[in-house]
Amino acid sequence: DADVTQTPRNRITKTGKRIMLECSQTKGHDRMYWYRQDPGLGLRLIYYSFDVKDINKGEISDGYSVSRQAQAKFSLSLESAIPNQTALYFCATSYSGKETQYFGPGTRLLVL
Amino acid sequence: GESVGLHLPTLSVQEGDNSIINCAYSNSASDYFIWYKQESGKGPQFIIDIRSNMDKRQGQRVTVLLNKTVKHLSLQIAATQPGDSAVYFCAESVSGTYKYIFGTGTRLKVLA
Numbered sequence: 001d002a003d004v005t006q007t008p009r010n011r012i013t014k015t016g017k018r019i020m021l022e023c024s025q026t027k028g029h030d031r032m033y034w035y036r037q038d039p040g041l042g043l044r045l046i047y048y049s050f051d052v053k054d055i056n057k058g059e060i061s062d063g064y065s066v067s068r069q070a071q072a073k074f075s076l077s078l079e080s081a082i083p084n085q086t087a088l089y090f091c092a093t094s095y096s097g098k099e100t101q102y103f104g105p106g107t108r109l110l111v112l
Numbered sequence: 113g114e115s116v117g118l119h120l121p122t123l124s125v126q127e128g129d130n131s132i133i134n135c136a137y138s139n140s141a142s143d144y145f146i147w148y149k150q151e152s153g154k155g156p157q158f159i160i161d162i163r164s165n166m167d168k169r170q171g172q173r174v175t176v177l178l179n180k181t182v183k184h185l186s187l188q189i190a191a192t193q194p195g196d197s198a199v200y201f202c203a204e205s206v207s208g209t210y211k212y213i214f215g216t217g218t219r220l221k222v223l224a
Contacts, residue, residue: 004155031210040120042201042214043156050210058211090155099144099205101212103155 003027004104006091012110013081021076021107023091030096032074034058034066037088037106046089049074050096081111120199122219131189133218135202138183142204142213147176147187150217151198159187159200163207189220197222 004025013019023032031050035043035058045058047066055066063085065077078085088108092101125131137145143164148156162169162176162185169176175188185202201217 040216042216043203043212044214045211048210094210099207099210100146100158100161102158103148105155106153 004091004093004102006089006104006107008107009105010108012112014112015080015082017081019078019081019109021078021089021091021109023074023076023104025072025091025093025104027093027102028095029093029102030071031094032068033092033094033101034064034074034076035090035092036060036085037090043090046076078109078111081109083111085109086111120216120219122221124221124223125192126223127192127194129192131187131192131196131220133187133189133200133220135185135187135215135218136183137185137202137204137213137215139204139206139213140183141206143207144205145176145178145185146203146205146212147174147185147200148203149196149198149200156201192220192222194222194224196220 007022033048034046037043044060049068067075088106090106091104094101146161147159150156160171160176167178173190177186199217199219201215203212203214205212
């Protein structure tokens with residue numbers, strides 16, 4: 001969905017490095033989410049934010065942190081990357097009061 | 113934990129035929145369900161959703177059926193086209209929580 005953009009689209013990094021994945025949206029949604037997708041598993045929620053001052057842990061938040069810089073921007077950081085964080089990462093947005101989440105194109109991350 | 117369609121089967125259909133993709137859910141409290149389509153290298157794309165007060169909902173060439181008795185959801189695609197080739201997965205949610213449980217999906221292959 002072009003209304004939700006993620007940068008970078010692909011990233012290779014080394015164990016121990018700190019990296020940041022960024023998400024921006026022009027949908028005007030107040031809620032934003034970060035998920036990871038691994039082969040054979042469904043999408044799993046890392047963090048979510050219902051507004052700029054609201055940050056919540058998802059089911060797999062260990063090793064990750066987030067920052068909601070503005071309503072339209074939500075970034076995900078890996079403080080010290082490890083190989084099992086190799087995955088596809090998706091940002092999603094939704095509007096308060098509406099259930100539907102809309103996803104960005106994803107970031108493919110490889111940790112060596 | 114609760115799960116939604118953990119296996120990733122493959123469904124092959126002839127172009128022009130109808131496709132039926134199934135999904136089992138396990139949380140009896142879930143009352144909102146959504147189908148996504150994910151093409152290779154792209155983020156999940158919203159297809160159709162349904163609430164538990166309905167048992168059928170139709171969109172353009174797609175129909176979602178919900179059977180709450182057996183906790184089963186299906187997506188029917190009419191006159192399947194090559195562009196329908198993708199992974200399809202369902203998600204369930206309890207209204208107000210804005211948290212989804214995702215299945216791993218079904219790969220749909222359309223044969224020419």
